[in-house]
Amino acid sequence: MFKTRVTEMLAIEYPIIQGAMQWLARAELAAAVSNAGGLGIISALTFPTAGELRQEIKKARSLTDKPFAVNVTLLPTVRPINIEGYISTAIEEGVGVIETAGRNPRQYIKLLKDGGVTVLHKVASVRALKTAERIGVDAVTIVGFEEGGNPGLDDVPTSVLVPAAVDSVKIPVIAAGGIGDARGFIAALALGAEGVLMGTRFMLSKECPLHPMIKEWLLQATEKDTMMIMRSINNTERVARNDFARSILQMEERGASLEELIPMISGLRQQAALDKGDVDEVMLPCGQAVGLMHDIPSVREIIEGIISEARVIGRRLNDIGLLA
Numbered sequence: 001m002f003k004t005r006v007t008e009m010l011a012i013e014y015p016i017i018q019g020a021m022q023w024l025a026r027a028e029l030a031a032a033v034s035n036a037g038g039l040g041i042i043s044a045l046t047f048p049t050a051g052e053l054r055q056e057i058k059k060a061r062s063l064t065d066k067p068f069a070v071n072v073t074l075l076p077t078v079r080p081i082n083i084e085g086y087i088s089t090a091i092e093e094g095v096g097v098i099e100t101a102g103r104n105p106r107q108y109i110k111l112l113k114d115g116g117v118t119v120l121h122k123v124a125s126v127r128a129l130k131t132a133e134r135i136g137v138d139a140v141t142i143v144g145f146e147e148g149g150n151p152g153l154d155d156v157p158t159s160v161l162v163p164a165a166v167d168s169v170k171i172p173v174i175a176a177g178g179i180g181d182a183r184g185f186i187a188a189l190a191l192g193a194e195g196v197l198m199g200t201r202f203m204l205s206k207e208c209p210l211h212p213m214i215k216e217w218l219l220q221a222t223e224k225d226t227m228m229i230m231r232s233i234n235n236t237e238r239v240a241r242n243d244f245a246r247s248i249l250q251m252e253e254r255g256a257s258l259e260e261l262i263p264m265i266s267g268l269r270q271q272a273a274l275d276k277g278d279v280d281e282v283m284l285p286c287g288q289a290v291g292l293m294h295d296i297p298s299v300r301e302i303i304e305g306i307i308s309e310a311r312v313i314g315r316r317l318n319d320i321g322l323l324a
Helices: 005-010 027-035 050-063 083-092 106-114 126-135 158-166 182-190 212-219 243-253 258-265 267-276 288-292 299-319
Strands: 016-018 040-043 068-073 097-101 118-123 139-143 173-176 196-198 226-229 237-240
Touching (some): 016 027, 027 040, 083 097, 083 106, 097 106, 158 173, 158 182, 182 299, 243 258
Parallel strands (some): 016 196, 040 068, 068 097, 139 173, 173 196
């Protein structure tokens, strides 16, 4: 059950992938997801240098013998980033799956393919999805408007993007955005996706290194407690709604330049707030599915719960004749 091209391509038991949340997608979380039958992902840009990424990969190897991936985000950054260095390090360490995101990965495709890795790419539009297929990626994740982090500029929900994506390409499509339980999982598969990617659900797990105070704060959130910021610099991000995010939006509405915004949105500032558990000073990417989450289970409980409940949903649909 739940065997798809994605499970076969990635050598995983369930078509469930963990989102590459910067600062949080570390070895412990990635290994827990992989051990539970999904695909865990380490976020490369969490680590200032490729050498530190190498050590994190080694740590993940000590925690799991299952496949896991490394994400390399191609969005502009304040600090200089050696993208090729991160990719080469992951390949040298035997990582079999690399996910790119943010921009067209064309200039890195040869390096990735020569390294023998399976290439996943994350996009926010059907146009970008078609480009990804054309340049040779193996599977594409398409993110809807509901997603935490960077859902693009088009404001199209997952329920529309996924079938449009599936109709447009031959490679496997993975759905992301607004998926946090078995209902979203089954809905994504019904729309034609061959896997799902979840960030916010795994953020509220025992293994995620998010400060306990922030986890408890998020448990009180509803589906209305996120907001969009940074649209003015064409880098839209969905984050948890708090005074800090509102202040960024107010700066944008006043016409603040990128240079003025950088001190507010810099990664180092966010990491410091996350480390302290300061809910009033953190810019926290968070999807609308946060409103569906009312507990902090282990990663294994999350995945096994989704699969178990998905089977119940399947039986219910069968009972009413939809699967007959």
